[in-house]
Amino acid sequence: MGLPLNARHAMLGSVSGRHRSPIRGSALEFAQYRKYVPGDDTRRLDWRTWGRTDRYYIKEFEADTNLRLCFIVDTSGSMGYGEKGKTRLDYAKSIVGTLAYLASQQGDAVGLYAGSKNDTDTSFSREIPPKRGPRHLGVMLDQVALLEASGETGLVEAIHQAAEKIAQRALIVIVSDLLFDVTPLQEAFQHLKFRKHDIVAFHLLDREEIEFDFDRPTRFLDLEGGPSLLADPALIRRRYQDAVKGYLDQVNQIVNQSVIDYHRTFLDESYEQALARFLVGRNPKTARSAR
Amino acid sequence: MSFLQPILLIGLPLALLPIIIHLINQHRHRTVKWAAMMFLLDAKKMTKGMARLRQILILAMRVLAVIALLFAASRPLAGGWLALTGGGADTVLILLDRSASMEQQNLESGKSKRVSALEKIAELTETTGSNAEIILIESATLTPTPVANAESLADLPQTAATATASDIPALLERGIDYLAVDESGRTDIWLVSDLRQNDWKTGSGKWQTIRANLSAKESARLFLLNYPDTDVRNLSLSVAEVERRKTPEGHQLVMDLKVRRNASAAETEETVRVEFTVNGTRTVEEIALSGEETLRLGHTIPLGDANMGETRGWGRVDLPADDNLADNTAYFVFDDEAVKKTVIVSADPTSADAIRAAAASALDSSGKYESYIIEPSRTAEIPWEETALLFWQAPLPEEGSTEAALLQQHAESGRALVLLPPDELSGESFLGFKWGEYLGKGEELLKVGWWRTESGLLANTRNGNPLPVGDLNVFQARANEGEIQPLLKLESGEVVIGKLISETQGPVYIWATLPRSNFSTLASDGIAFFVMIHRALDEGVAAVSPARTSDANSAALAGTPAAAPLDEMAIGDSLAAPGLLPAAFEYTTTDQSKRLLALNRPTSEDDLRIVDAEGISPLLEGVEFRKIRDEVENESSLASEIWRLFLVTMALALLFEAALCLPLPLEEKSEKPLGESSS
Numbered sequence: 001m002g003l004p005l006n007a008r009h010a011m012l013g014s015v016s017g018r019h020r021s022p023i024r025g026s027a028l029e030f031a032q033y034r035k036y037v038p039g040d041d042t043r044r045l046d047w048r049t050w051g052r053t054d055r056y057y058i059k060e061f062e063a064d065t066n067l068r069l070c071f072i073v074d075t076s077g078s079m080g081y082g083e084k085g086k087t088r089l090d091y092a093k094s095i096v097g098t099l100a101y102l103a104s105q106q107g108d109a110v111g112l113y114a115g116s117k118n119d120t121d122t123s124f125s126r127e128i129p130p131k132r133g134p135r136h137l138g139v140m141l142d143q144v145a146l147l148e149a150s151g152e153t154g155l156v157e158a159i160h161q162a163a164e165k166i167a168q169r170a171l172i173v174i175v176s177d178l179l180f181d182v183t184p185l186q187e188a189f190q191h192l193k194f195r196k197h198d199i200v201a202f203h204l205l206d207r208e209e210i211e212f213d214f215d216r217p218t219r220f221l222d223l224e225g226g227p228s229l230l231a232d233p234a235l236i237r238r239r240y241q242d243a244v245k246g247y248l249d250q251v252n253q254i255v256n257q258s259v260i261d262y263h264r265t266f267l268d269e270s271y272e273q274a275l276a277r278f279l280v281g282r283n284p285k286t287a288r289s290a291r
Numbered sequence: 292m293s294f295l296q297p298i299l300l301i302g303l304p305l306a307l308l309p310i311i312i313h314l315i316n317q318h319r320h321r322t323v324k325w326a327a328m329m330f331l332l333d334a335k336k337m338t339k340g341m342a343r344l345r346q347i348l349i350l351a352m353r354v355l356a357v358i359a360l361l362f363a364a365s366r367p368l369a370g371g372w373l374a375l376t377g378g379g380a381d382t383v384l385i386l387l388d389r390s391a392s393m394e395q396q397n398l399e400s401g402k403s404k405r406v407s408a409l410e411k412i413a414e415l416t417e418t419t420g421s422n423a424e425i426i427l428i429e430s431a432t433l434t435p436t437p438v439a440n441a442e443s444l445a446d447l448p449q450t451a452a453t454a455t456a457s458d459i460p461a462l463l464e465r466g467i468d469y470l471a472v473d474e475s476g477r478t479d480i481w482l483v484s485d486l487r488q489n490d491w492k493t494g495s496g497k498w499q500t501i502r503a504n505l506s507a508k509e510s511a512r513l514f515l516l517n518y519p520d521t522d523v524r525n526l527s528l529s530v531a532e533v534e535r536r537k538t539p540e541g542h543q544l545v546m547d548l549k550v551r552r553n554a555s556a557a558e559t560e561e562t563v564r565v566e567f568t569v570n571g572t573r574t575v576e577e578i579a580l581s582g583e584e585t586l587r588l589g590h591t592i593p594l595g596d597a598n599m600g601e602t603r604g605w606g607r608v609d610l611p612a613d614d615n616l617a618d619n620t621a622y623f624v625f626d627d628e629a630v631k632k633t634v635i636v637s638a639d640p641t642s643a644d645a646i647r648a649a650a651a652s653a654l655d656s657s658g659k660y661e662s663y664i665i666e667p668s669r670t671a672e673i674p675w676e677e678t679a680l681l682f683w684q685a686p687l688p689e690e691g692s693t694e695a696a697l698l699q700q701h702a703e704s705g706r707a708l709v710l711l712p713p714d715e716l717s718g719e720s721f722l723g724f725k726w727g728e729y730l731g732k733g734e735e736l737l738k739v740g741w742w743r744t745e746s747g748l749l750a751n752t753r754n755g756n757p758l759p760v761g762d763l764n765v766f767q768a769r770a771n772e773g774e775i776q777p778l779l780k781l782e783s784g785e786v787v788i789g790k791l792i793s794e795t796q797g798p799v800y801i802w803a804t805l806p807r808s809n810f811s812t813l814a815s816d817g818i819a820f821f822v823m824i825h826r827a828l829d830e831g832v833a834a835v836s837p838a839r840t841s842d843a844n845s846a847a848l849a850g851t852p853a854a855a856p857l858d859e860m861a862i863g864d865s866l867a868a869p870g871l872l873p874a875a876f877e878y879t880t881t882d883q884s885k886r887l888l889a890l891n892r893p894t895s896e897d898d899l900r901i902v903d904a905e906g907i908s909p910l911l912e913g914v915e916f917r918k919i920r921d922e923v924e925n926e927s928s929l930a931s932e933i934w935r936l937f938l939v940t941m942a943l944a945l946l947f948e949a950a951l952c953l954p955l956p957l958e959e960k961s962e963k964p965l966g967e968s969s970s
């Protein structure tokens with residue numbers, strides 16, 4: 001098997017899996033000794049220790065469990081940026097599909113929460129609670145394939161809703177362009193953190209959006225339905241780049257303070273490469289060398 | 292501004308091309324679906340003001356470049372210092388200051404201020420290709436002269452050098468009068484002057500009328516082409532008080548000689564070679580100069596054997612050539628002194644006797660003094676031709692009467708006239724002057740408040756001591772009305788002694804009090820009284836003297852029939868510009884007596900003070916005029932093609948436009964490319 005998908009935090013799964021659980025279990029890996037208290041399973045008493053110390057100790061082992069992998073996908077209009085078939089949303093779909101397949105192969109449960117602001121604020125346009133099994137994976141991939149970019153961004157609200165809906169610890173993978181005022185994003189991340197979720201963010205950007213390398217007057221049509229804007233790029237490039245720099249600095253600050261696994265990904269990079277970097281970073285054996 | 296190829300200005304609408312191209316370009320934009328609108332909106336908001344200004348500046352520079360190109364191709368003309376020319380005028384009126392000071396010249400080119408100005412105006416007229424009618428009015432004669440060919444302007448006899456002084460207000464007034472009668476279409480008035488204070492007469496009452504008339508003439512533009520530069524190496528010469536004396540050493544001429552030089556050269560010690568010519572005989576003398584003004588009082592020239600027997604004659608004094616040739620020569624004439632005759636027309640024997648006694652007293656032992664008293668009813672007996680000073684203590688003659696005409700002629704011929712208060716008022720006026728009622732009743736003392744000490748009858752003596760006018764007591768005086776220059780005023784401000792401001796050549800004084808005990812102590816404190824009478828007499832004597840000196844002007848030879856120049860070297864000039872150049876003449880009067888006359892430039896022309904910008908502004912307040920300062924050393928023409936200037940403007944506009952189009956550098960350069968993740 002290639003690179004596995006690992007959770008960085010302990011997961012509370014319903015079945016045995018390859019991820020560490022906060023509950024002591026019967027796995028082979030020793031966890032700790034603790035004093036016997038009445039009611040403990042006497043089968044777990046370490047008789048050898050009793051023999052040496054004349055005291056009762058319980059020997060505890062790590063428990064391995066499965067994880068819940070939940071995707072929060074931004075489907076606002078801005079995710080439709082790019083050539084047909086190579087849009088930002090297409091890129092997001094590739095990431096989601098690959099990771100979902102990978103998790104499913106490991107026996108993990110996968111779920112999907114996707115939407116934008118033009119949807120009702122009580123539910124996502126696509127909401128698939130995390131479940132295990134190849135059949136569920138097939139359903140989920142079908143739903144991912146049906147995602148379309150439209151409307152304004154509602155990612156912050158989506159994160160808050162997902163935080164409320166996903167009851168148990170999960171690996172939350174957020175895929176978005178984050179092209180909105182990111183100030184409330186920190187609070188949303190904190191919400192997820194409070195629920196003890198492991199958060200991963202794929203920030204999808206196009207180099208053209210950063211470098212703004214246009215050479216003649218251009219009318220910019222807002223993909224999220226806002227008014228269009230006619231501008232001479234030569235005149236505003238400097239200010240534009242200043243604005244981008246300020247925005248990126250703010251994003252960096254938020255992700256650092258929120259301690260999330262943040263991946264800024266450019267669309268000209270292959271998604272396999274982006275995912276490989278992500279997976280390597282999460283593998284305890286390869287993480288150090290990857291960094 | 293005028294153009295040699297004005298047809299090309301039709302292309303001026305092409306200046307709108309950059310704006311049109313910009314607008315087309317704006318409409319030819321491409322359309323892009325864009326996600327990161329938030330950055331665009333931020334950038335737009337931040338650059339809104341600056342970007343728009345930059346855009347406007349770029350467009351303005353492009354428009355300016357096109358306009359400059361079109362202007363350059365149209366070959367614009369402009370004067371030096373970018374003064375705009377008067378192209379397109381229907382009439383060009385040249386008012387020329389022809390005074391002696393305008394002869395200041397550039398030694399290298401030999402061109403005087405006058406010639407330089409005339410040539411430049413002629414060149415301007417020719418360069419602009421104007422078909423304007425050119426009218427010349429010069430200060431010496433104030434006669435309008437049409438000029439057929441601008442090229443010949445500097446060669447006309449009407450623009451030749453003179454030794455006269457100018458009256459700029461009169462010149463402007465004459466120009467305005469001409470325009471009032473003959474103006475057609477737009478007129479450019481070119482006033483050419485060296486801005487000398489004595490010529491501009493800033494205190495003249497004419498300026499108010501000039502301002503009003505000029506500002507009312509919307510079709511006239513005034514150009515003041517001025518040459519105020521006085522910092523030159525120049526000496527000027529004047530001669531006064533010439534008389535022939537017999538001394539034990541022989542006959543000699545005695546004169547007061549004055550040599551002036553610029554203040555900048557006043558510190559240097561130098562000697563100047565002065566040439567004296569007496570009746571054609573030439574002598575040379577070195578004179579040491581010190582300070583700004585060297586005065587040789589009583590300078591003597593021994594008369595050689597050739598002139599020993601001559602009692603009359605002429606002479607000239609010359610300085611070597613310098614920056615101004617017009618002030619290097621002074622003529623003089625000499626003859627037996629005239630009888631200093633005073634006539635007192637009075638019915639008041641007390642006053643008349645006092646005056647007669649003072650006038651008959653010899654101030655100078657060599658002079659002959661005579662004085663007579665004539666009753667007012669016997670004025671026909673006045674020997675008008677011989678009278679140097681006339682006291683008139685009688686009612687002012689009726690206007691238009693023979694007496695009034697004779698009295699005016701007496702003053703106009705250069706003789707002195709003193710008007711004394713009559714016992715009775717006639718109600719008549721003379722030269723704008725009129726007697727009023729008596730001030731005081733002869734009992735109370737009317738205190739003397741002020742008297743003029745720098746000039747006039749009561750001026751300080753030569754050594755600077757004041758006359759004892761303060762001791763004078765006045766008890767009674769007549770009020771007076773008219774344009775009077777006060778010489779003595781009471782504390783109440785009333786003028787007691789004054790000089791009538793009139794156009795007459797001879798002085799007209801008014802004495803409002805009498806030398807009588809109930810009027811004043813003039814007679815008893817006789818010093819001031821005596822001095823006043825003899826000063827007035829001296830002024831009048833000049834007109835009756837067989838040898839007199841006068842300022843050169845167009846009227847200088849009036850009343851001198853068949854005046855013949857005596858200096859053979861200058862006969863041509865004297866005849867070409869009669870009365871306007873320094874010369875010595877002999878003429879015969881109506882009584883067949885031979886008289887001598889020396890004409891010289893007015894000494895006021897030696898005054899280097901100029902009217903500066905602050906002085907001119909109030910004189911021409913409200914008048915739209917352009918002041919163009921020039922120098923004789925300046926060879927550039929008034930109108931020159933300035934297409935280069937427009938080409939430079941175009942180049943600068945394009946450079947500026949290019950600089951504005953350059954992309955602005957980022958303020959901070961990040962070490963890693965923008966957008967790279969920090970995590």
